[in-house]
Amino acid sequence: MRYSQLLIPTLKEVPSEAEVVSHVLLLRGGFIRKLTAGIYTYLPLGLMAIRKVEQIVREEMNRAGAQEVLMPMVQPADLWMETGRYKKYGPELLRFHDRHERESCLGPTHEEVITDIARKELHSYRDLPVNLYQIQTKFRDEIRPRFGLMRGREFIMKDAYSFDVDDAGAEVSYRKMYDAYRRIFTRCGLDFRAVQADSGAIGGNFSHEFMVLAKTGEDTIVICDSCDFAANKEKAAVVLRPAAEGEPLRVMAKVETPGKRKVETVCEFLGIGPEALVKTMVYKADGVPVAVLLRGDREVEEVKLKNLLGVADVELAGEQEVFDATRVPTGYLGPVGLSLRLVVDQEVAAMRNFTVGANEKNHHLQNVNLGRDFQVEAVGDLRRITVDDPCPQCGGRLALTEGIEVGHVFKLGTGYSQSMNATFQDSDGQGKHFVMGCYGIGVSRVVAAAIEQNHDEHGIVFPVPLAPFTVIVLNLGGKDETLCELAESLYGKLQAAGLEVLLDDRDERPGLKFKDADLLGIPYRVTVGNSYTKSGKVEVRRRRDGVVEELTPEETVTFLVERIGAELKK
């Protein structure tokens, strides 16, 4: 295509609204424009990049045996009431009424709709397994949309849903998707990790997130440097190290700690380390207060707490809520004599003679011991993993790193098929619930993630498979007819050779064309200028590393076809 005929409104200056590099470069390169918070228009170049990702996703999904469909974005509330999610989903679900006052919502995800299709259209075990997917705009009214395409309210997602006769089948479907995802992100040219993720109530090891490694990632992942263990931080199991044996149980004693409420100040006042203190935190588990015990220097991993308690949501209680539930001011809470549900981290269960709040203002208890001085409802792994913990798989050293979640595969089980009564007739004549899986890819986020991972001070450095164009031909000929004709013929020949070429035919000075070409991140640049007049060769430059080849026009075509072909095959 011709630059002069494309809308590519590049910006010289950094728009004030943008913070992260992908957002800045997408705006500066004229790929996107914001309409309102978290909602963007994809301009021609932005859409081309999106389409590249979509095409790779489509090819790999089809190859894995999935079938493409397209479901409605507007969905009736009734369906969501069947699964109970109309209430549970919260304010992220955008609800509205149509002219007939029917309650509706914009689809943030499509389990309900697809399960409805399944129960209506899939009747026999002979119809299974089935995997249906779509690439579609989703709407989620995020608490805080940010970072451009990274966390938008409206975004493009590929979502797939598998239906199987039983768990074994579902696990095969899951594995197929897992493998397809690996191929997709590899083909996109991304540096990514598949990490274990929280699988909530379903349990088992059937939830993986695909994380693009980048500092701006909103997730933290844990990677082992000596085995293949990789997990989302919220999922990573903490290995309980054996407690030091032998310390005799001492007599519990109340001490005065006037005005000392924080772990730090209590420890300082008592002359102990935070690892000798146990803090008591009150959470609201689906609204019900629950006390959680944790070593003084540890942090709660809320996802683990949620799973241990078997609730949908946990939230730290406020000071007033804590007082209402316990009649104790925050800072002096403790497990002894507390009348709340009580769960403890496994580490605490192994401790002896620790210090806790006395449930009385300005007092703490020392030499407290679980079992002797108080009882608990449950013990489990509740704390956030740290780099000092060993790898749960091999005991090796762990590293924490940031990642951008671009994909998630998840075994759903029969939760949706049961609540929506979606069954098929099995070979034994019995009606059974579908065993489901769901698989998502943030298509628009992939573009942002790719840029987070591939850029330099001049602009984007697109991986070849995602680049809107793989070659840009700069016509620096000005009024020189020979050069203009050469640029035109090269443009034609490269296109005829099957490459996606952008011809910068604008009546602009060379400097500006170079700057724009760099900013747009097109992998290969061909410069037709006065060096050709001198030597009969044009300059072919690779965006990624600036490596330059001086080639004749004929050589240029074969060189680029070969290079780009090789990079697409990877």
Added chain:
RNA sequence: CGGGGCAUAGCGCAGCCUGGUUAGCGCGCCUGCCUUGGGAGCAGGAGGUCGCAGGUUCGAAUCCUGCUGCCCCGACCA
């Protein structure tokens, strides 16, 4: 939802504290000349409900009140 910040030309900003003619600057845009290998130069020009609504005042971009929008941080440690 809590905290902080911002809102003046397409973009980036100044002016506001200390109210006073016609609201500025850079980039971009238009016209012409000139130039053509890293965001050129010269000349001329267009473009503004100063976010919205009230209020104070002889007079408001500027002071006050309310609202809206956007951005950032947080919504996990008692």
